[in-house]
Amino acid sequence: MTPDPSNRSNGRPPTLREIADQAGVHISTASRVLRQPEPADGWSDSALRVRQVAEELGYQPNLWAASLRTRKTTTIGVVMPRLTDVVVATMFQGIEEAATAAGYSVLLSSPPDDLEAQRKAVEFLVSRQVDGLMLSSIHLPGTDFVDSLPLRSLPILLLNRHIDSATSSVNRSLPFVSGDDRLGGYLAGSIYWTAAIAISE
Missing domain, CATH: 1.10.260 (434 Repressor (Amino-terminal Domain))
Structure with a gap:
């Protein structure tokens, strides 16, 4: 046609x-x-x-009209400093691919390793009415940072960080994705000792 x-x-x-x-x-x-x-x-x-x-x-x-109707922007906000780091960049690539497959767009902010800059980055993304946030920051374990932001009704996923309800006034554990450093250390040590024994024999 x-x-x-x-x-x-x-x-x-x-x-x-x-x-x-x-x-x-x-x-x-x-x-x-x-x-x-x-x-x-x-x-x-x-x-x-x-x-x-x-x-x-x-x-x-008309995405603006659609967001007014559905009260959703189908946008995920991501705060990810040090995007030049190959590990961080690879992580973001995975986030964007998964978001696209689910019909979402990603709004990225990559501020410097500075508490105030990261706070402003989060506030900006919240003001853009994102449907959820992914936060990766070396300053994130300081609960004052999270508790001072208007995030109580917004879904949050922490990347390589962990805040639980015992240390945060938000009174809830925040979901997180993190590598298992303890297991990584154990495996690295096991490989090292296995190699050392093999060499000594």
């Missing part, structure tokens, strides 16, 4: 209803197709028509 540009006023961006009409689907179907990532089993024929019409007419969804 070839989209008919004459159905629109000159210079006016296409609407979702126009996309649906020209693709021959209900407006709710067009909306769902254009806001969700591609399913694991691929797009259906009707979904492909919707996306083709949208692309050929130059349709761009």
